[in-house]
Amino acid sequence: MLDWQNIDTVMLDMDGTLLDLHFDTYYWLHHLPQRYADIKGVSLTQAKDVIYPKLTAQKGTLNWYCLDYWQQEFDIDIVALKKEIDHKVQLLPGTEDFLNWLTTTNKRIFLVTNAHSGSLAVKQPHARLERWLHGIYLSHDYGYAKEEQGFWAALQEDIGYDAERSLMVDDNLQVLGAAQESGIGHLLAVSEPDSQRPAQHTGDFNSVAHLGLAIPATETSIW
Ligand SMILES: [Mg+2]
Known part of the structure; x- marks a missing residue:
């Protein structure tokens, strides 16, 4: 071919x-919302309501791929949370x-x-x-x-x-x-x-x- x-x-x-x-889909759709909820003391639903629309709005842009951007946007240590599931890589x-x-x-x-x-x-x-x-x-x-x-x-x-x-x-x-x-x-x-x-x-x-x-x-x- x-x-x-x-x-x-x-x-x-x-x-x-x-x-x-799978590492990335699991991280952004499940792990991050769950850990955001833990850290910020909000419900999982509230965490998803904060995270999902912001992700969707940046899709296809450099921001979407930028961990510094998300770190600032969500005020959370994005890389540290990734390391928590690095066995999935x-x-x-x-x-x-x-x-x-x-x-x-x-x-x-x-x-x-x-x-x-x-x-x-x-x-x-x-x-x-x-x-x-x-x-x-x-x-x-x-x-x-x-x-x-x-x-x-x-x-x-x-x-x-x-x-x-x-x-x-x-x-x-x-x-x-x-x-x-x-x-x-x-x-x-x-x-x-x-x-x-x-x-x-x-x-x-x-x-x-x-x-x-x-x-x-x-x-x-x-x-
Ligand atoms: Mg790819």
């Missing part, structure tokens, strides 16, 4: 692409096989994420993604989310990729749309980003349930 011979740079999203999005099925295979090719492999550095700090000790990567690029460092064209211009300047020979893999279809608009030639969606939720529709984008299924068949048959 992917034209691997014509791809020399691979850009990978983190949450919902390499890592199970895990690779999606197929991630390890895919990255092991990818490193046997001569392709450049970059993590390209909207995740905040505080979130990366919680996840990295468990995920240890740097084992497979040639670089990690955070949209916060550019001041643009991956959904924005400014992000792709800044990334291009940093790593000098040949857009037509580059692949972006993401579970966020808005991000794939932005990557496509910026000229990235190869796009792949992940249709099962969260192990605890049903698969998502991926529209017109090529998709795999998990990255293990993106390894070329000629490679898997060797094993």
Whole structure:
């Protein structure tokens, strides 16, 4: 399905692409409201009434991914609360096989994420993604989310990729749309980003349930 011979740079999203999005959905929808209620001495319903509308209002913006923003907005230690559930950080099925295979090719492999550095700090000790990567690029460092064209211009300047020979893999279809608009030639969606939720529709984008299924068949048959 992917034209691997014509791809020399691979850009990978983190949450919902390499890592199970369950950590994040559980954190924002359950853990944070529960701990907010404990800390502020309000009911769980009151906590959700404070948290959910604010989250919804920022979706797709850099603020939505910014732990400093939420720390200020909710007056709560967002990173400390993430650490309370860091045992839930895990690779999606197929991630390890895919990255092991990818490193046997001569392709450049970059993590390209909207995740905040505080979130990366919680996840990295468990995920240890740097084992497979040639670089990690955070949209916060550019001041643009991956959904924005400014992000792709800044990334291009940093790593000098040949857009037509580059692949972006993401579970966020808005991000794939932005990557496509910026000229990235190869796009792949992940249709099962969260192990605890049903698969998502991926529209017109090529998709795999998990990255293990993106390894070329000629490679898997060797094993
Ligand atoms: Mg994602």
